[in-house]
Amino acid sequence: MTDMSPRRAGGRAARREARANPLVDELRPIRAGMNGGTYKPLAETDLERIHKAALRALEEIGLSDAPASGVRLLTEAGAILGDDGRLRFPAALVEDMLAIANRSVTLCGRDPVHDLDLSGTRVHYGTAGAAVHVVDVDTHEYRDSTLQDLHDAARIADRLDNIHFLQRPMVARDVTDNREMDLNTIYACCAGTKKHVGTSFTEAAFVPDALELLHLIAGGEDTWRARPFVSNSNCFVVPPMKFATESCEVMEACIRGGMPVLLLSAGQAGATAPASIAGAIVQAVAECLAGVVYVNAMAPGHPAVFGTWPFVSDLRTGAMSGGSGEQALLTAGCAQMHHYYSLPGGAAAGIADAKLPDMQAGWEQMCSNVMAGLSGLNMVYEAAGMHASLLGFCHESLILGDDLIGQALRCVRGIEVTEDDLSLEVMRATCLDGPGHYLGSDHTLTRMQRDYVYPVLGNRASPKEWVEQGQPELVPNATARKNSILAQPSRARFPAEIDADIRRRFAIHLS
């Protein structure tokens, strides 16, 4: 724990809080990093076939458009550059790089209580991007998202137990200079939460400034490198099977700077990926394997997340449909491939096609979120707040997503079967000698807090009680919670002297 930077200057109270949190966490019925893996849409032989098809795609089709630096790195490692400009990857090269890839990745929070251990089938839910609109639940307007909206999302996510990380959910469209936008994005996210933050960069040239900012926040380059609390969400490919030249350069810069990388392949089945679910998985796996080769050829063992994010098209229109059942299957199938390789992995779930936080949004967000969790996906990106197939972000929906994901996490936790769980003795006592019911029994009371999850805003009142409560509505209650959270100061704001240093050095647009 090298996390002794000046920003921790809260003294005894802060340490007490830090110690207390994991303990409280142990008592909670749900928490970050619970193990999934009870749901397996693909048979063992299917995994093998997908792997083999991906290897053949890499060997026979390969990827075009690598930057010069990437061509050099990859051909030196053993990739073959064809006359057609495509880099082809022999199976042995892929297997060699898989052998040295980092399998024990921890994505750090700025506070260690928020660290994410991406091993096995451990599941974490968080946001991702990048919406260009904010959804106003009162006016139903989709307006341009701003830096303040982004900061507000970070502050809200910070207070929601079931949002485990914050990948930048929105584009700060009011910051028109790309360099300033990238820097302000980091500032707005990190000033709002100490949970792990994911972000992206428009150009490799912006990365050094970003690293300088991160060193300032961390209290030095060493402390940053010891616990990098920001990862680079990197769309290093343009599916099908092309490297994204500039993003690859960004990736190289981030790797040099000690930043973990999310190798993100975002094909769209039926448009930029095959229309069949298995085919879209094959292509995403092939592309991410190319990424694994790239990363490990450059920096063996550099922390990377295997980011197979195939999306789905509505084939009637060609538009994306992130809320579909096909999307839920794609994501769960990808999670199984991550486990096949024993690599830390991430994919997208929780996207709504619905424009508003309505019933459609609820069923769409739950479908893929619960299936992703049950499949043991390490990083469930896009898990809350996302509407209109990623075009709109909604703060109220983020808040309701905390309840929704809490329920999904309860399902991930699963069913324990100990002698005490089997309950034969309590059944015997209840039926033969007891009151004939289990209300108020010790067995029941001990499970009330330990086993059962209670929603914050989800309403379980009877119709009669609900009328007495004044027929509370879900979305206005979410707005009230939003206002209450935003009325409090951020728990993640930087100490004054560091904030002043940052603002002297960079043009920070957040007041």
Added chain:
Amino acid sequence: MTDMSPRRAGGRAARREARANPLVDELRPIRAGMNGGTYKPLAETDLERIHKAALRALEEIGLSDAPASGVRLLTEAGAILGDDGRLRFPAALVEDMLAIANRSVTLCGRDPVHDLDLSGTRVHYGTAGAAVHVVDVDTHEYRDSTLQDLHDAARIADRLDNIHFLQRPMVARDVTDNREMDLNTIYACCAGTKKHVGTSFTEAAFVPDALELLHLIAGGEDTWRARPFVSNSNCFVVPPMKFATESCEVMEACIRGGMPVLLLSAGQAGATAPASIAGAIVQAVAECLAGVVYVNAMAPGHPAVFGTWPFVSDLRTGAMSGGSGEQALLTAGCAQMHHYYSLPGGAAAGIADAKLPDMQAGWEQMCSNVMAGLSGLNMVYEAAGMHASLLGFCHESLILGDDLIGQALRCVRGIEVTEDDLSLEVMRATCLDGPGHYLGSDHTLTRMQRDYVYPVLGNRASPKEWVEQGQPELVPNATARKNSILAQPSRARFPAEIDADIRRRFAIHLS
């Protein structure tokens, strides 16, 4: 196919339709009876432990309150009546009865296209009851449900592809005489849909009249017995571990009349069942095993559904919470126990605690519905329309449930992995020689109808298109679809002469 009763008097057109339907069904991406089973919350050893605990509960605790006829039947079969009035079941008796239990149950539709084959992990979704209110989505009022509401629900369910059966979702509270209510319930359901109908009876004495009504509808007792299209949803136990005396008598009468029986154990974890999920499953399994013994002692091989329906309490209040994650786990765990015994099984999923068809309702209904389907539950009861933890039924929610369940069914269908699915050749053609995208490729177009599910009311438009559409809202659109369905005549109404016979014989309250 003995289904040649006069009510089929539609002539050539009707037969053509009947032949055409299965064909169309084959081409649909989803249909009734697809195989689940990819989600297994319980390990193999857990199943064994639950089975053994249930056997011990039956042997050591037993059940009280069997009717005299049941005591006679069960003791003759080998159960032991204790001084405490409890019937205890030696393990050998349970195993013997399991050996002769009917494993190939088909629940018939009045039209054979709606037959439900409950083998293996085949999944069917439908309604169940019994709500006492109808939810008015305009006024937010919970008003008493009527016979007309029930008939309307049947007519709506008849038009929804993803609602595969209609168990009576509401109580006709405007029919105050219990005998007339039971008879009118059958009339209202069967006059609204030719899908399989489930219902219950207040007293055994009402069953002969019901059978007479069913014979009239079927065109004779033989045709009824050949294809019984109504099953008896029978709460034969009052958990914990007590027979429901009168319901057992109803069950006996139904068995004599050739009616399939749903052996329904509806404990509530933390109230009338143990608070642990595994414990609630143990008790439900024990109770349903007692039911299997009962049925097969009386009529070996009589078609029965193993109806473990444990519900969940919100332990803060003791109230039921059918929309919880705990409920979804209970139901999926029960489905695994059904497969352990290779018995046709049913349980409850799709219940919302939400009072209205809002975002909470969406996530609650999807969570348990998709998990039930993935676990391979044969009969998913309560799958659509249910709010306030079964107290309220909502027609609009039933209609939206068709989209929601369609998506769940797409997930149940899963991921095919054939050579063509793997898509290596289409990838090669696209990347090396082709347009660099998959839009409009044959591979994509053939999958557009065959593999992809499109919602009827779920909106996938972009924000811009959505504004151009006038920002359509989900629930008012569901109301419009309801009105459009109810403006059409029922496809299941009885031929005039039969209807006249029924009305001469019974007091039918439906005009």
